[in-house]
Amino acid sequence: MAVTLxxxxxxxxxxxYLEGFRNRHGLEESEVEANIVRLVVKxxxxxxxxxTAKERLGVLHLSFITVVDRVESxxxxxxxxxxxxxxxxVKTTVEGEEPVIDSITGIYPTANWHEREAYDMFGIAFRGHxxxxxxYMWQDHFDHHPLLxxxxxxxxxxxxxxx
Amino acid sequence: MLSEERRTENLTLxxxxxxxxxxxxxxxEFGLETLDMSMGPQHPAMHGLLRxxxxxxxxxxxRCDPVMGYLHRSKEKISENRMYPAVIPITDRIxxxxxxxxxxxxxxxxxxxxxxxxxxxADAIRALMNEFGRIMSxxxxxxxxxxxxxxxxxxxxxxxxxxxxxxxxxxxTGARMMFHYIRIGxxxxxxxxxxxxxxxxxIEGLEQxxxxxxxxxxxxxxxxxxxxxxxxxxTQEKAVEMGLTGPPLRCTGVEFDVRKHYPYGWYxxxxxxxxxxxxxxxxxxxxxxxxxVKQSIRMIKQILENLPEGEVMADLGRRxxxxxxxxxxxxxxxxxxxxxxxxxxxxxxxYRVHYRTPCTVNMQLLQEIVPGHYLPDIMPIMGLxxxxxxxxxx
Amino acid sequence: MSLDIxxxxxxxxxxxxxxxxxxxxxxxxxxxMAERKVSAYIQLRYGPNRVGPRGLLQPAADxxxxxxxxxxxxxxxxxxxxxxxxxxxxxxxxxxxxxxPFAPNAVVADLNVAIVFFIAxxxxxxxxxxxxxxxxxxxxxxxxxxRGAAQMISYEVxxxxxxxxxxxxxxxxxxxxxxxxxxxxxWHWYFLPQLPMFVVFYISGLAEARRVPFDLxxxxxxxxxxxxxxxSGMTWGLIQAAEFASMGLISAITVTLxxxxxxxxxxxxxLGNFNWIWFGxxxxxxxxxxxxxxxxxxxxxxxxxxxxxxxxxxxxxxVWLFVTAGLMLLLPSVF
Numbered sequence: 001m002a003v004t005l006x007x008x009x010x011x012x013x014x015x016x017y018l019e020g021f022r023n024r025h026g027l028e029e030s031e032v033e034a035n036i037v038r039l040v041v042k043x044x045x046x047x048x049x050x051x052t053a054k055e056r057l058g059v060l061h062l063s064f065i066t067v068v069d070r071v072e073s074x075x076x077x078x079x080x081x082x083x084x085x086x087x088x089x090v091k092t093t094v095e096g097e098e099p100v101i102d103s104i105t106g107i108y109p110t111a112n113w114h115e116r117e118a119y120d121m122f123g124i125a126f127r128g129h130x131x132x133x134x135x136y137m138w139q140d141h142f143d144h145h146p147l148l149x150x151x152x153x154x155x156x157x158x159x160x161x162x163x
Numbered sequence: 164m165l166s167e168e169r170r171t172e173n174l175t176l177x178x179x180x181x182x183x184x185x186x187x188x189x190x191x192e193f194g195l196e197t198l199d200m201s202m203g204p205q206h207p208a209m210h211g212l213l214r215x216x217x218x219x220x221x222x223x224x225x226r227c228d229p230v231m232g233y234l235h236r237s238k239e240k241i242s243e244n245r246m247y248p249a250v251i252p253i254t255d256r257i258x259x260x261x262x263x264x265x266x267x268x269x270x271x272x273x274x275x276x277x278x279x280x281x282x283x284x285a286d287a288i289r290a291l292m293n294e295f296g297r298i299m300s301x302x303x304x305x306x307x308x309x310x311x312x313x314x315x316x317x318x319x320x321x322x323x324x325x326x327x328x329x330x331x332x333x334x335x336t337g338a339r340m341m342f343h344y345i346r347i348g349x350x351x352x353x354x355x356x357x358x359x360x361x362x363x364x365x366i367e368g369l370e371q372x373x374x375x376x377x378x379x380x381x382x383x384x385x386x387x388x389x390x391x392x393x394x395x396x397x398t399q400e401k402a403v404e405m406g407l408t409g410p411p412l413r414c415t416g417v418e419f420d421v422r423k424h425y426p427y428g429w430y431x432x433x434x435x436x437x438x439x440x441x442x443x444x445x446x447x448x449x450x451x452x453x454x455x456v457k458q459s460i461r462m463i464k465q466i467l468e469n470l471p472e473g474e475v476m477a478d479l480g481r482r483x484x485x486x487x488x489x490x491x492x493x494x495x496x497x498x499x500x501x502x503x504x505x506x507x508x509x510x511x512x513x514y515r516v517h518y519r520t521p522c523t524v525n526m527q528l529l530q531e532i533v534p535g536h537y538l539p540d541i542m543p544i545m546g547l548x549x550x551x552x553x554x555x556x557x
Numbered sequence: 558m559s560l561d562i563x564x565x566x567x568x569x570x571x572x573x574x575x576x577x578x579x580x581x582x583x584x585x586x587x588x589x590m591a592e593r594k595v596s597a598y599i600q601l602r603y604g605p606n607r608v609g610p611r612g613l614l615q616p617a618a619d620x621x622x623x624x625x626x627x628x629x630x631x632x633x634x635x636x637x638x639x640x641x642x643x644x645x646x647x648x649x650x651x652x653x654x655x656x657x658p659f660a661p662n663a664v665v666a667d668l669n670v671a672i673v674f675f676i677a678x679x680x681x682x683x684x685x686x687x688x689x690x691x692x693x694x695x696x697x698x699x700x701x702x703x704r705g706a707a708q709m710i711s712y713e714v715x716x717x718x719x720x721x722x723x724x725x726x727x728x729x730x731x732x733x734x735x736x737x738x739x740x741x742x743x744w745h746w747y748f749l750p751q752l753p754m755f756v757v758f759y760i761s762g763l764a765e766a767r768r769v770p771f772d773l774x775x776x777x778x779x780x781x782x783x784x785x786x787x788x789s790g791m792t793w794g795l796i797q798a799a800e801f802a803s804m805g806l807i808s809a810i811t812v813t814l815x816x817x818x819x820x821x822x823x824x825x826x827x828l829g830n831f832n833w834i835w836f837g838x839x840x841x842x843x844x845x846x847x848x849x850x851x852x853x854x855x856x857x858x859x860x861x862x863x864x865x866x867x868x869x870x871x872x873x874x875x876v877w878l879f880v881t882a883g884l885m886l887l888l889p890s891v892f
Contacts, residue, residue, distance in 0.1 A: 001419055003399040034267035060403050061419075063493075063521035066504045077504065079491065079519075083403075083419045110406025112281055113527050132395070136556060147515075153240065200696045207779040222700070222859055311778045313769055313856030319600040385769050386855050538700070539779045539858050 211552020258554035262497035263296035271492030276485035285349035290429035300497035308546030349476035409499025415443035419496035522550035586616035587797035626790035639691030643795035644687030660833035683709035701783020705774030718874035736818030762807035808843035
């Protein structure tokens with residue numbers, strides 16, 4: 001039961017990935033830059049794009065999901081590795097106070113705790129997640145999502161006047 | 164922030180109890196029930212502060228639910244409120260067994276943002292220290308595995324080695340544990356003059372001690388083999404699916420090492436092998452760790468033989484203020500792929516720092532493979548994953 | 558009035574019981590010290606070296622600490638069972654010392670069924686263990702007690718079977734007779750003709766004394782002390798004393814049955830009434846091997862422990878029992 005990892009020339013492989021994504025999803029903004037395939041997708045088609053990556057192109061490893069709070073919207077970065085030098089970085093933006101996005105645990109089971117962490121820290125709900133609980137913070141009696149920019153900490157300092 | 168509807172939904176999700184028994188016929192006959200057990204957070208084998216909610220049928224685990232967060236120190240939030248160089252000491256405290264790699268990942272990410280050019284000597288010293296850090300982490304890992312199986316002696320042998328490396332580190336960095344040595348643009352200071360020689364001496368000695376202290380004593384023990392062979396068995400598909408990296412992935416035979424496949428720093432110039440094993444059980448992970456220690460020794464020798472001359476710090480100006488954008492630094496820590504994602508908004512402080520620690524991801528495995536094992540098998544499985552409390556909780 | 562009165566019943570018995578109790582209680586302290594020093598030297602450390610000369614007063618300090626500690630009990634514990642358990646563990650471990658022959662005339666009670674007494678009384682120790690685990694009302698304790706009960710009962714079987722060879726050879730159930738049958742140099746000791754039985758007895762003895770690799774009821778890294786996780790202060794101290802007493806006891810019985818008791822290894826080394834020195838030396842050596850094993854090997858798992866007991870040790874005993882019986886029939890002149 002061996003896993004087949006992609007082989008061959010890195011640049012050719014990255015071009016193949018880019019072609020694959022473009023053919024299926026028509027992603028105009030995508031590009032290959034410094035060994036990274038960068039995609040910007042709409043949140044609705046994100047699971048489909050990741051399914052393409054895993055099942056058709058053989059990018060097997062989900063490295064992490066970063067959420068960035070852009071105050072009005074949330075920017076999600078899905079970092080995929082093919083374990084042989086190629087990287088696929090998928091970015092998507094979800095809007096709203098209580099953002100909802102489709103879970104990708106069905107595609108990458110490892111996303112389970114990444115999504116729980118994102119839910120815990122930012123309050124992003126993942127539709128279809130099997131077990132969406134907080135990962136780090138208290139399960140009850142705690143209504144905050146600490147990595148939001150609106151969550152002020154008392155010792156916040158600014159370095160504006162520093163030279 | 165949570166609406167009432169979503170909260171009730173969450174409660175129903177978290178309140179699940181399986182009630183499964185390993186052998187349901189027995190329960191029906193005698194009216195037996197499973198035993199709920201909360202293991203940790205104060206428990207000697209939980210690598211710090213982990214709590215496992217277990218459901219036991221006799222000694223067989225039918226459900227295992229890790230509860231984390233007991234050492235959560237909000238590293239990511241703190242990092243958002245500090246200037247770029249001041250984040251490095253924070254990263255030190257993430258994985259406190261292997262902190263040099265933690266610094267390295269963050270610094271790489273910031274350097275990618277800055278497009279900085281690092282002097283070759285600094286790169287070489289970083290790799291040198293990183294490999295020492297790996298030895299410093301892998302050898303106690305082996306010791307902890309044995310400690311959890313009930314043998315107390317190997318951990319002390321392991322800590323003897325760790326202490327000696329710490330003494331070397333003290334001479335180089337000035338600290339024994341929280342080094343704060345790798346800086347943005349290079350390293351804090353050059354190696355003291357006599358240190359390369361001392362490092363060489365230590366490495367030669369370690370090579371000789373490895374066989375009697377960590378192979379003969381451990382692998383030559385029937386009970387160790389009985390307790391670890393076939394325990395926590397992983398297939399390659401499962402390992403890749405769960406996003407494992409580091410020794411737990413490599414012990415199944417998947418050859419993936421960030422140093423080899425996503426090379427960074429001085430590792431492009433080094434000649435080393437990626438150690439893999441075919442079994443995918445606890446014993447295999449022990450062999451992988453031991454093999455990696457040997458590879459680290461080999462790399463350290465190569466670095467010490469060809470240590471480039473020159474500066475150890477690039478001139479990046481006093482004020483580090485990267486342009487808007489994001490940088491990802493990815494290194495192979497002792498426990499797997501460690502990645503730092505730094506998002507900059509053009510100010511003095513990072514807009515967002517995300518640490519992808521291997522321990523958090525690898526620990527998902529507990530839910531998956533512990534059920535079906537006996538209660539005492541949790542300990543070798545913890546040794547297979549070898550998480551560090553600071554790293555999974557951040 | 559001379560000291561002769563001390564040699565008459567019941568004074569002799571009472572006095573010697575007092576001596577035995579003193580010895581057993583002190584044994585725990587001495588063994589703790591030995592354990593810590595042995596482990597320290599195995600692990601390249603110094604061990605205790607602060608209290609008294611070379612740390613020799615450390616056990617006294619430990620006992621003082623235990624006495625001054627508060628005896629805590631869990632709120633929902635079954636308090637009588639909880640408190641009675643350490644006593645139920647300690648008494649059997651101390652009681653068997655009454656039948657151990659230390660020297661030619663130094664045995665408190667020379668029972669003619671001493672071996673049966675030993676088997677019967679050591680089994681009671683398991684009861685104390687179950688009481689401790691049940692009374693504590695903790696899932697860790699309960700698991701420890703269940704493991705302990707299963708382990709002690711399964712290892713009784715090979716322990717008893719391995720004794721049978723010695724009983725057959727010596728033709729007596731009295732420990733004094735067994736020792737006397739082994740006189741005349743170490744080649745007469747029973748560990749040579751009964752080597753498999755000796756090994757089985759030693760291993761089952763380790764299991765009976767709950768030492769690594771058979772310390773599953775304690776299982777320090779998995780069930781954090783098992784049946785004694787809730788004990789503190791002197792109740793815990795008593796459990797420890799019972800553990801060390803039973804460790805010493807298993808060594809002493811092994812010496813008596815297989816290593817010639819007080820008999821010197823060569824006849825010219827006979828020390829007469831001072832032969833207890835030989836007994837002490839052999840017992841100490843065995844205790845040292847117990848400690849050596851403890852600090853070198855990991856712990857077995859419950860199912861592996863059961864496999865070892867029932868699938869290896871019991872068949873070995875049965876086979877060697879037949880071999881012994883056959884040899885005794887065929888070569889009556891030798892045995």
